[in-house]
Amino acid sequence: RLSPTPFDEAATRELVRASFLGRAPTHRLARAIGECSGGNPLVASEAIASAFEKGLLALGEEDVDIAEGAPTPLPVPSSATDALTSRLGALSPDTLPLLRLIASIEVPMPAALASAALGLSKSDAGKRIETLRELGVLRWEIEDGEARLSFAAPALRRAVAEMGAPAPEVHARLGELEPSSLSLTGRVVCAYAALRGPDPEGSAS
Secondary structure, eight states, rough: OOOOOOOHHHHHHHHHHHHTTTTTTTTTHHHHHHHHHOHHHHHHHHHHHHHHHHHOOOOOOOOEEETTOOOOOOOOOHHHHHHHHHGGSSSSSGGGGHHHHHHTSSOOOOHHHHHHHHOHHHHHHHHHHHHHHHTTTEEEEEEETTTEESSSSHHHHHHTTOOOOOOOHHHHHHHSSSSGOHHHHHHHHHHHHHHHHOOOOOOBB
């Protein structure tokens, strides 16, 4: 399965222009679409169509904006949410620990942490990451020369977070990593995981 290339703000603007006969989105509309879709083209398209049908957009002669009184953030239509979260049902159970870890933190996770946190070889961790990327669940971005992982859309992160926190041993492994061997983002992720601590009721391996 091919995973769509994430949209940046420029691509989102072009999508809106194409949808409304060349009208340009205001900055706040482009930002709102990006936030609710997580850059996922499917969700962005569905969100634009749904917002227009529900009267949440205001069309001017040359631009498109969020209508006065429209909810923020813009709602993600159930059709797009269902299409995304249905991917989770196709996953093998051995990918869930990695997803729970990524869902438990607030910033993109350095890919280098995956093997250590999950007690896997770099090869095995890499295979799981690649599977999740191919299924369109995770995306891989290079920032400051470091590969980082995040969910392809906010709806996926919420769905995984509802499954429970990472297993206690995941937090323990992160706490055992030598800070001097980590990037700044890696240290932030480990510190955040340590502060959250394990969830004894909701955690699972």
